[in-house]
Amino acid sequence: MFFKSRDTRMCVSAPVFNNFGKVEKILIFRTPSINFFNMPLISKKGNLMPDSPIRKLVPFADEAKKRGIKVYHLNIGQPDIKTPEVALEAVRNAKLKVIEYSHSAGFLSYRKKLVTYYKRFGINVTENDMIITNGGSEAVLFAFMSCINPGDEVIIPEPYYTNYNGFAITAGVVIKPIVSSIKNDFALPAIEEFEKIITSKTKGIVICNPNNPTGYLYSREELEKLAILVKKYDLYFFADEVYREFCYDGYTHFSAMNLKGLEQNVILIDSVSKRYSLCGIRVGVIISHNCDIMRVAMRFAQARLSPPTFGQIAAEAAIDTPKEYFTEVYNEYIERRNFMVGELNKMQGVYCPLPKGAFYSVASFPIDDADKFCEWLLTSFNYKGQTVMMAPASGFYSNSEMGKKECRLAYVLKIEDLQNAMETLSQALKIYPGRTI
């Protein structure tokens, strides 16, 4: 244990463990005005919570900017794509005089409209199968809280969306990772691999499809293989489909909601953040045909009263976004992806799979340590006054050794910026002291 007892708490340092019991770093408590003898301790879960690998380099980026350096942000899935005008207009024109709580499950009008949205994708749900949440984030939290007991396990192919760690720790859920390798372009690991790690504590599988951070698009066949396992072991299937619209090269998305026989097992996590470039409004949704789960999730929803009013207004209106918007966005992302992945693979020793979905990819680099490399890019390098910020992949793996040479890149910047970013990155790899070729 790293917590000192009540009587001997003169500690000035404490190791921080990652979600998997490994020491991540040593915290030094700063003590300017603190009387240690009278300071209550922080919680164990608080200590377990990882710093965001996506945002932890932000202070270095801020410093670089202060020095006048242009930083290309490939580290975060914040698209520069314009929000549909129809959504912004709805907020501007809202005629509310009192901004009241909405229904804890969200506006009925919005939920009804979502029914029509999902119908377009062949997903049949009713307004009672859904609860609008504070972003997809809260949907994941409600799903874990409603379905899984502290100490129980969910299996997630890694690298995985790092914030699952935060919600797992909050809910006391143990994540059992299963490696999807860059060597296979991050395809679904063999079903036997899943079966090997299923225990009596295993309660669910989480699949993000299309995947963040890898951009991998799971096929219907892959999902159907998983479905057999889910059924066999009576698990929950948590399907994070927030990138549903972002599928390329003629591939289409198959929703876990349409897996036959899994109606009571599937919990859909969704969000409007990326779909309509509405990240800031914090509107997501949790959906399931399992009415017991929805009844329980509703209690968590009631405790926090309601999702945000203006966000719901924007999200409801956004469903009427004209088709051309998506065509334009689609073409833009295809161009960006092809360019960025193409450039990366031209660099000596770099490998980047061509992702079929979302707007991320994980690439491997000829370097000693991606965390060091990403920090170095911000603190010690610039090319023509520019540098690049990426997310070291270590934070997306349970074992930071595994992602040690990999970074996640989000192709969320316009081509011109991506050109500069790739040129800069290419130059950096030539002089980075920790390069391995």
Added chain:
Amino acid sequence: MFFKSRDTRMCVSAPVFNNFGKVEKILIFRTPSINFFNMPLISKKGNLMPDSPIRKLVPFADEAKKRGIKVYHLNIGQPDIKTPEVALEAVRNAKLKVIEYSHSAGFLSYRKKLVTYYKRFGINVTENDMIITNGGSEAVLFAFMSCINPGDEVIIPEPYYTNYNGFAITAGVVIKPIVSSIKNDFALPAIEEFEKIITSKTKGIVICNPNNPTGYLYSREELEKLAILVKKYDLYFFADEVYREFCYDGYTHFSAMNLKGLEQNVILIDSVSKRYSLCGIRVGVIISHNCDIMRVAMRFAQARLSPPTFGQIAAEAAIDTPKEYFTEVYNEYIERRNFMVGELNKMQGVYCPLPKGAFYSVASFPIDDADKFCEWLLTSFNYKGQTVMMAPASGFYSNSEMGKKECRLAYVLKIEDLQNAMETLSQALKIYPGRTI
């Protein structure tokens, strides 16, 4: 245990326990299309989560409205007060083209402006002492998650804000209630009573001031007595001050942030919901001078990415609400309070203390059971086509027997509506079958 094992889960009913281990009700699982042999179970915490006592009667109210009955909502703290125009205008005029994630701690501009807001109340904080949250709700959750380990205890005078239960269950925190009695108008219980229930597991005290549901305003002297205890036992002091502005009869609010020597112990929970009638925007804040706690709370904040953009825009602008707005609101609430409490105390067998803060009061009624009475008002009674919805106080107590004759009333309706509501309630008490006088 009420959970059947993996092999024998043909259960069709299960008791729901309240936060304190008492059976609250028996759930009957509905099974139209469900194969029980292949349905995963809901979580223990999900089963522990209480239905909201504030909202659980909503279906009956909806039914009453369908029958054409006018329902006066005294059950929920949703004021009919208009939102300040300055806040609505800011949202209408926001010139954003892309609704991006904000900083996980919230807009810096908003936090800086909050510093000036708090200064007006003699509360000295910096923009780094605060994290903007999804409503006060998330602030409570972050506070519990960052400070308290599962199984550890916080003491809360009861009756208390019922949603603390939800956040306590989420975080695995055990609430140890201590009775503040209607006989003393819900004053702070004797310090000896607090000391009696402090154990090695006690990690904090939660004080909502002014109080929801009782409207009680804790004095500086009461808080200073608590402070000695907090210091002596090295506890956290969670101060929920969302009703700060709502203090009457010349009394002023004393913030726990100004308790000397408690700088590292106090965690302030705040929200703009009631202050500016902005309930729906979901913007709150967690504040502390304890930088270890804030660092850890920030990890929880990062996991959920950011608070809502439009809400923050509204909240930031609302800080410039003209003084006259508050004077008007203040006068309105004073009039409502005096009228409602006066009318209640005129009714035979009813007692309602005169609350000095917030806009709630808990009154005792000459009835068998407040839950039954409140349901009866909605299902079986009307006076001139009208009825009243109140929140049975049982949900605000750990032991539902204690609040059995009490209801919470929010005086959030205009005088004319309150007049009708009180007349209706008075008539109802004359014919309610379970009346005790």
